[in-house]
Amino acid sequence: MRPIGRNKMPPAAKKSSRGTATRQRIVEQSASVFNRHGYAGTSMAELMDATGLEKGGIYRHFGSKQELAAAAFDFAWTAVRESHQQGLETCPDAISKLTWMVRNFVELPQPLPGGCPLLNTAMDNDDGNLLLRDKAHAALAQWRSTIVEIVSQGLRDREFRPDVRPEDIATILIAGMEGAVMVARLEKSRSPLKTIGAHLHAYLETLKAS
């Protein structure tokens, strides 16, 4: 909407301590606001309130609102991803890994208020936000590839029926979970999440090699 404008780069490489801590604080506190209100829906004034800093204090650490939003998305997505993956390494095989991932998604409390940052960002229909759109795209690709990886390993281990296609499994799991989040949000109820969780568990069972 507004021509992007070359901001003078804020200190790219940081070594000190106070500023770095402040920057981190800004990111964390902003992430929650962005996730609840969207990029365009979040004003600098809200960010000032959330961080307790003035405009100058924020703009010292980030060249633009968009840059801050990008950092906030990274932070949010990392948190969400860690929540998804939590305990995954203890699962012995691919199917239990996927089951566990769905379980994490459905049962764990959301790591930051406002729901899934991937869904929120993907749907934040602002034209110019190519940066944010790309980040969401990359996050989805990463998530997808994690699942593809697990399924591929499972295929190699003959856990799955040989006709199982890893990309399709990823699509079905991700779409199911994200769609459930959307329905849950609109209906203000967690039960759609549980329903989808059960459905996907059952579905994964059907993929086992006979």
Add this chain to the structure above:
Amino acid sequence: MRPIGRNKMPPAAKKSSRGTATRQRIVEQSASVFNRHGYAGTSMAELMDATGLEKGGIYRHFGSKQELAAAAFDFAWTAVRESHQQGLETCPDAISKLTWMVRNFVELPQPLPGGCPLLNTAMDNDDGNLLLRDKAHAALAQWRSTIVEIVSQGLRDREFRPDVRPEDIATILIAGMEGAVMVARLEKSRSPLKTIGAHLHAYLETLKAS
């Protein structure tokens, strides 16, 4: 400072066909913009461009941007719904009805640019838009109830296994399709839709009474 909702009521029902036609034109052309940019992301200026009218011309027909957005959502949802239902009445039984509905969703060209207005509106994380949020909620409820109706009829007709729960079917279908839309949008590809379509078709098959 500024009293809210103090708009004098614009002529709700007009008899003159000229005015009514203009109003309808505004709704249709605005719906596309709202669906692409979201409520907050759409400015009156864009609406002026889309309709070819001046601000005053639009405000003659709608008391506020929000009122127009509500009308636009109604229009959009009606169009989408008709697309979903198209040809449904020719289906002989519940399962084919549901299959056909999924098919419509996956294969038909989207009735208006910007994707599913329900998903878009649900995710348009703006605080104050209670009106719009309610409309999205109602639309989801209506969609859900349509599916529940079909499944219930199917149960009565012993098409389905008796343990099938209509509400769950609705959740699974809707979440799957909407999630697929979101993935498709982010990946700029229709293939996630096809994948989910195939998945849901197969899933519906498993519900058949043995």
Add this chain to the structure above:
Amino acid sequence: MRPIGRNKMPPAAKKSSRGTATRQRIVEQSASVFNRHGYAGTSMAELMDATGLEKGGIYRHFGSKQELAAAAFDFAWTAVRESHQQGLETCPDAISKLTWMVRNFVELPQPLPGGCPLLNTAMDNDDGNLLLRDKAHAALAQWRSTIVEIVSQGLRDREFRPDVRPEDIATILIAGMEGAVMVARLEKSRSPLKTIGAHLHAYLETLKAS
């Protein structure tokens, strides 16, 4: 300090009613703030508080803070001048006119808080404020010329000793009164004003033609 920058001219000629009234309100309420805090010492935020408007509301009517300050000074000086001149026309001769003017200055309540806008503006040592400096200069010249006029008329009427020099009388009256204001402000007491009032009255008596 800050390069002046060509603001696009706000509506130079006004015809309407609402905006004009708002503009006047802004001027009046700002005048008090400027007179108390000085030009540089007054922030737009204070002006927003004082007027109850937002930044955009103020900048619609004035192209810059400086422009607003100029209008506020005009308003303030007019008010002060009217206070000085009040009842002057009923005085029969030059000496009583001058005596009355001093009396007004010393005894009347100050028309707007913060003291004499001429003194305040003259001492507001900001470099770039040529506009304001000029206005103060012009105000002083006007005041001086009013006194010169009265004395000249008195000379023509043989009220004064013939060696009286109008310009000097003006200087003595103005400097005495303004100096008294400064002392009064610093000592937070009106008594310096009274003292100077009495001194100037006595002084004027000594000028009478024998």
Add this chain to the structure above:
Amino acid sequence: MRPIGRNKMPPAAKKSSRGTATRQRIVEQSASVFNRHGYAGTSMAELMDATGLEKGGIYRHFGSKQELAAAAFDFAWTAVRESHQQGLETCPDAISKLTWMVRNFVELPQPLPGGCPLLNTAMDNDDGNLLLRDKAHAALAQWRSTIVEIVSQGLRDREFRPDVRPEDIATILIAGMEGAVMVARLEKSRSPLKTIGAHLHAYLETLKAS
């Protein structure tokens, strides 16, 4: 947010002549800037220019801008006072002392650029500068008491008419001279000073005991 007055006390008294000399240099060079631009109108950057030091170099000697301004005012007022008093001790009686003081004020070149620091500081309408305001108040009181002292001595010596009131003389002299400075500044001319000088000389004559 920012705790005020948390400056760690800078070394108040230094023994090293090097540091003391630097401190004195800063005070002298800053005094001129403060006297020309006012407290708020003077930036640390200007002070850096004037002193040839970096910010840190200044802050090594003064805990805050305000502290430096206070020292600068003291320096300035001492200089001005010395100029006023110069040669006063050689005057044989009270009237000639006062006449000489006025003469010094009117004819001597100003000891530092920017005019009278008392007037400037008194009119520097900044709210929070209580420190500076108090200093100006004290300077005025000192000046006033000097004059009162002289007049009182003169009364005791029967130089003056017995109805002369020392406090009033002080007010009349100070207000007249300071008012003249203000007019002179605005008109960029020294002639108002001369006019007031002549006026006050004549006035003092009228106070002589008959």
Add this chain to the structure above:
DNA sequence: ACCTACGGGACGTCCCGTTTAT
């Protein structure tokens, strides 16, 4: 139905006074 005025408020830049690390 147009056009313009109106007041709101977001955004980002600049620079200020101060603190910290050298």
Add this chain to the structure above:
DNA sequence: ATAAACGGGACGTCCCGTAGGT
């Protein structure tokens, strides 16, 4: 004593949604 980092906050532009006047 320097130099850079820090957080504060003022300023002014732009554009938004809305209200009137024509």
